[in-house]
Amino acid sequence: MSKFFLFLWEHRQSLIFLLLLLISLAVLSLPGRQRFHLARRINRAVITPFQMVVSQVDYFLHLKKENEILRKNNFILALEVYRLEEAKKQNQRFERLLEFTSQTPIHFIACKVISGGIGEKADIFIIDKGTVHGVVPNLPVLVPEGLVGKIIETDAKRSVVQLYTHQDFRVSAKPSQKEERAIVGSGPGGELYLFNIPLRTQVKPGDLIVSSGMGGIFPKGIPVGTVAELEKEEEMEITLRAILTPAVDLDQVSEVFVLADTAFVSPKAGLLFEASDSLVNLWNEH
Amino acid sequence: MITNLKFTFFLLTLFFIHLLFYQYLALGEVYPDLFLVLVVYCALRGGPVGGSISGFICGIIQDSFSYTYFGLHAVVKIVIGFAIGKVRHSFFSNKYIVQATIILTSKIFHDIIFYSIYFSRGEESFWRQIIFHTAPSAFYTCILGVALFIMFRFKVAIKSW
Known part of the structure; x- marks a missing residue:
């Protein structure tokens, strides 16, 4: 028995290294939902309390x-x-x-970004509004320049925003002047792409891509990005993908707006979005 | 005893500066990685165990902002911490230029390992990331890290944990 402990003691450096490495690899290979909850728990316990204090100091300054x-x-x-x-x-x-009927006014909740990551390739924001302020999951998050992401989790007074750089993020989009719908998503490196564009497309570099209003979360007309270049999709060469320059530079975002009008996130959202031209006008004016 | 306290205070300073003022430390789009500086100094002073443990803690905290690759920072920082701890006797010196070189090299290796896993799904922007992101960030990290170290003015006595 003592030989065993002696062995452990002699190789403690390598054993600790291997143990920690195994724990990290196990965490890395956790299923998505469990990984999300674990990350959120660590974030909430260790980081958010400190960053709330700094955020308040910054606010008063x-x-x-x-x-x-x-x-x-x-x-x-x-x-x-x-x-x-x-x-x-x-x-x-x-x-x-x-005999026109007036449209429902758009309701935004202004939020401050408490923390936006402390390492490479962060793909969430923590904002200072939660369920008590009317923030619920799946609400769109915007800035005047365009789309930031959507709410994926809420506490009473804080929420997590899934940014457009997140690999699970998808939004139905189209060029602003055309009716050619495709899907915007993030590539493995956080780049923004417009996927599934037919070969004989009218999309060209310089086109502004906006949300199409389909899909049930994002209203029609929010700028997502501008087409930088078109290329063939790697596996399916019958379609193209466009590399987008995002409309919003996430490094510059310190305040966001949550679109809280629940009419925009109804299951029949597609129809409702078509009617919500006031939002499109709002962006066009901007 | 005083050196120990100073060293702990130095580590805590690095930790909290990175944790709380990360966004404010940016020079344009270049961000420093003071957690890596912390891991390097822990490894230089505490050896492979100090390097591994600090790498794990700092990595997991950084990872809590990246749900897609939660655990990746931890893996890379553990490896870097352990490696520096293992070979520290062969190159360690209290000269600032040596420490700056160690931090610079660590950051480059850190990012090469990190992005080769991050971009492993066949992404072509790996080298662009290394040249335009890692290189300036590595210089900034080593300058800031050593500047903070000089502010505390103590010697990193090698210990074995």
């Missing part, structure tokens, strides 16, 4: 500057409100005349 900007914006927006009030009344009069 920038509060004064932000306040000044907001005051200026407030003044400009107040003037704009007066103008829009008049336009709204005029619009209502026209609606009554033409």
